[in-house]
Structures are given as C-alpha cells and as structure tokens.
Amino acid sequence: MFSSKENVLLLSIRLYRIRNFFISRRFSSQISERSQTSSGPAPCNITADDAVVYVHWPYCKKRCTYCNFNKYISASVDHARMRRCLVQETATLLQQSGVRRVNSVFFGGGTPSLALPHTMAVVLETISQHALLPADAEVTLEANPSSTETDKLREFKTAGINRLSLGIQAFSPPDLHLLGRDHSVEDSLRALQEGRTLFPGRVSIDLIFGRPGQTVEAWRGELQQALSVCDDHVSLYQLTLERGTALFRQVEKKQQTVPDPDTMADLYACARETLQNAGFQQYEVSNFARNGAESSHNLSYWRGKQYIGVGPGAHGRFACKGLGRTDREARIQTLEPQQWMGRVERLGHATAKRTSLSQLDILEEILMLGLRTTEGLANERWVRFSGGTSLHDIFGTSVAAQGFVNAGLLELSHSVLRATHTGLAVLDSIIPDLLLATQDWYRHRCDDGDKTGLHYTSGRAE
Numbered sequence: 001m002f003s004s005k006e007n008v009l010l011l012s013i014r015l016y017r018i019r020n021f022f023i024s025r026r027f028s029s030q031i032s033e034r035s036q037t038s039s040g041p042a043p044c045n046i047t048a049d050d051a052v053v054y055v056h057w058p059y060c061k062k063r064c065t066y067c068n069f070n071k072y073i074s075a076s077v078d079h080a081r082m083r084r085c086l087v088q089e090t091a092t093l094l095q096q097s098g099v100r101r102v103n104s105v106f107f108g109g110g111t112p113s114l115a116l117p118h119t120m121a122v123v124l125e126t127i128s129q130h131a132l133l134p135a136d137a138e139v140t141l142e143a144n145p146s147s148t149e150t151d152k153l154r155e156f157k158t159a160g161i162n163r164l165s166l167g168i169q170a171f172s173p174p175d176l177h178l179l180g181r182d183h184s185v186e187d188s189l190r191a192l193q194e195g196r197t198l199f200p201g202r203v204s205i206d207l208i209f210g211r212p213g214q215t216v217e218a219w220r221g222e223l224q225q226a227l228s229v230c231d232d233h234v235s236l237y238q239l240t241l242e243r244g245t246a247l248f249r250q251v252e253k254k255q256q257t258v259p260d261p262d263t264m265a266d267l268y269a270c271a272r273e274t275l276q277n278a279g280f281q282q283y284e285v286s287n288f289a290r291n292g293a294e295s296s297h298n299l300s301y302w303r304g305k306q307y308i309g310v311g312p313g314a315h316g317r318f319a320c321k322g323l324g325r326t327d328r329e330a331r332i333q334t335l336e337p338q339q340w341m342g343r344v345e346r347l348g349h350a351t352a353k354r355t356s357l358s359q360l361d362i363l364e365e366i367l368m369l370g371l372r373t374t375e376g377l378a379n380e381r382w383v384r385f386s387g388g389t390s391l392h393d394i395f396g397t398s399v400a401a402q403g404f405v406n407a408g409l410l411e412l413s414h415s416v417l418r419a420t421h422t423g424l425a426v427l428d429s430i431i432p433d434l435l436l437a438t439q440d441w442y443r444h445r446c447d448d449g450d451k452t453g454l455h456y457t458s459g460r461a462e
C-alpha cells in the first residue's frame, strides 16, 4: 500500500508483458493453493454463443534477439499440411465450443505473413461453415515489413484480411539491427504505404521501447517519424527481457544495458503525451487509436470474452457447449508444429492442456484484463461472474483499494473499477493487492458455506 502519490510514482513501472493478456497462472496458483478444500471441483458455469478466433502461424524467417514467442525457423514448411491441419483444428474446436457467431479473427505468430494467402482464405471459409462470421468482422493479419511479405498484401486482402498489424518495432537502423530484425526502415515505410492503400484506416504498427541505450530524446524523434507515416492505431510494447533470448544473454554479460526504471517511466510518459497530442486516445496500457480504430479483437480479450485458439501453442478460453459442458476452460494447443500436426491428424485437434476455470480464476482474469483498459472493468461484467457481489461490495471495503483511490490511481463507482491515467502506468503495483482483496472476499464466502467455484486443474487433453 502506498501512502502518497509521490511514492507510487517513484516505483518502477514494469508494464504488463503483452502475453499477460492471456493471463499467467502466477496469481491464480497462489490462491488456489490456499483455497482448495477437499469438497472437490466446482467450476464456474457461464457460457456464451459467440467468441473470437485466434490462429497461430508458428514459423519465422529469422529469430529476433528479444523474442521468445512460440516460433520456429524452418527452411521447408509444408504449407499444404499446415493448411489442412489448421482447417481441421478450426472445425473441431468450433464444434466443441458450440459457438454460433465469430466476432473477429486474428492471424498471429510467428510470422503469418509468411503463410500462403490461400491458407487464410480456407480457414475463414471453415469458420463461416461452422458459425456466423459477419461480413464486416475484423480479420487481422500480423505482417513483418520485409519486401516479399509486402508484395503479398494484396493477395491477403483478397483472401479476407481487412486489418493489418505491422511489426515495425523501431525506426532506428542500429536498433533494428540490435533487435535482429530482417527489414530496414525503408522496408517499413513501403509496407506502411502499401498497407494504408489496401486497408485504409485499418493498419496498426507495433513499436518496442526501452531498447538498450534508448534515450527519451531519441524515442521522441522516432515517435514523430512514426506519426508522420502511421495510420490510426499504434501499439507500444515495453521491451521485456526474456530468458533464453540473445538479448537477455547480452544484457546479462553486460554487453548491453537497458534503460533504468525511471527512464522506462519517462519513455512511456513521453509516448503517451506525444500520441495524445497527435489525436490518439489510449484505450489500453499499450494501445492507442484515433478515428474509432480500436481493435475489436483485442478488446474482446480485455473484456473477458470467449476466445478459441487454433494452431501450435495458441491459447483459448471457452466453454465446450458442443460437448455438453458449461464451464469455461483455459486451453493450450501443442507447441511444436510437427507434433501439433501429428496430433491434429490423429485426433482432429491438438489441445495439450485443458483446465477448468473456477469462479475465482475467472474473476482474477477479468480483473487483471479489465484494468488494462481505460474503460476499466464494468460492474455489469463482474457480477455475471461473481454471482451478484458488486465491485463496490468488494473493493469499497478493501483498505488497499481505498488507498489506491485516495492516491489517485484508481476510480471506483457503482458501475466501474478503473485505473486512472497515473494508475495505468503503475498497474503492476496495484493489481496484486486487488487480487488479494478478491481472494479474501472469496475465502470468506467459502468459509460462510458457499463452496462454489473452487479451483481445480484437470490437465486432460482428450
């Protein structure tokens, strides 16, 4: 708990890593150990008829120095086999989910712009055969700005892509080299130009900040360059040093130095201010949009909607209504592409792990995800999962939450719990106490005899 706003601002900002929008089990496992009782599993039964679909393409041309996503460098990709398996797994998981409507599709990776456009076309066709995929549904492709991929953008559009997310990462040639990217600044500018011609108003760029040696002045210059060429959506990711990556080793050996926490905070503040001055509105910790260009797919994650993950290593959160189940599950598909294909061919899908989420798991997830957005966590959404206990009931009586409200970091009303502008920059410092408050409420509820929603992990993958 913090006694003053000043103290909070002195804390290092370690923005949530992007992958945390699938939620690490870090916090959930703390609570599950404490709250498990012998009375057995009681999953949370909330279902919906709609979902979004994420499709993972696991291959890249080259390994970037900072990246530990699920990706593989392969000289020969069997495109026809991958396509068959993606189609098969899409069909199986849609059938299992029983969803009737797919609101958006996201082709991510790895480098999905290395796939053949025909693969995207048939996956979209498969989705349309199993559910309603509205004609105007957002369909995003992540693309690297190398020239060969840019040359394929028109074909991707014909295949059904209507939104592009370009991995620009940096406008500085030495930094592109340091990050191990296989494109130049000129390639990025060409990809942006072509992308904006084909997908006007629907091109996003990813930039990484907090790179070794990066100064606020240099970053401001890059942001100005980005603003002179970008469209209406910008994602800014703070560099996370991932164990096992080349950059991690370089920093460990002191061959590279990343900015200190205060400089990181200044880089983030500089980006927020620069983008706001250019008419962008921040709608999530790392995301900025203008002219209504927010990504509806990513908003679905942060709003705690169901998502189906297809492809090697993809994550999902959905209930298997098609199998007669009503509990929401966390799923992860087999990571390694060859194993994944083998399993899809044998079983129709390659789910490696299914975990039935308890009521507490879901509440923790929607809390962590909802607070990443500037709209915050709506009470209406919370009570659907809490069984009627409002956000105000829980956080209005929490000393820690009240401390954050008094310090100007959180806003709590009867309709919403929201991080303020200042609070969003130090979210990592706020969330653990809010999770504890949720866990305390939950434990008391269980102590009072309501034993619904205890955590259990089945680990089954049939």
Ligand SMILES: C[S@@+](CC[C@H](N)C(=O)[O-])C[C@H]1O[C@@H](n2cnc3c(N)ncnc32)[C@H](O)[C@@H]1O
Pocket (backbone or CB within 6 Å): 018, 066, 067, 068, 069, 108, 109, 110, 111, 112, 142, 143, 144, 166, 167, 168, 169, 206, 207, 208, 237, 238, 239, 240, 241, 242
């Ligand atoms: C995993 S990549 C996939 C898209 C595409 N292959 C590319 O490189 O642009 C998605 C985004 O994650 C971000 N990213 C990956 N690793 C990161 C890290 N260690 N720290 C911060 N951002 C990272 C990058 O900005 C990247 O654009």
Ligand SMILES: C[S@@+](CC[C@H](N)C(=O)[O-])C[C@H]1O[C@@H](n2cnc3c(N)ncnc32)[C@H](O)[C@@H]1O
Pocket (backbone or CB within 6 Å): 018, 022, 054, 056, 069, 108, 109, 110, 140, 142, 165, 204, 205, 206, 233, 235, 295, 298, 307, 308, 309, 313, 314, 315, 316
């Ligand atoms: C970091 S976000 C980039 C979003 C982008 N800035 C935009 O505005 O569209 C996308 C990355 O997250 C990962 N991702 C998204 N949904 C996923 C899922 N369901 N399972 C696994 N990875 C997922 C993918 O690796 C993907 O490259």
Ligand code: SF4
Pocket (backbone or CB within 6 Å): 059, 060, 061, 062, 063, 064, 067, 068, 069, 071, 109, 110, 111, 144, 167
């Ligand atoms: S950042 Fe993108 S291109 Fe680079 S290794 Fe990771 S997924 Fe592949």
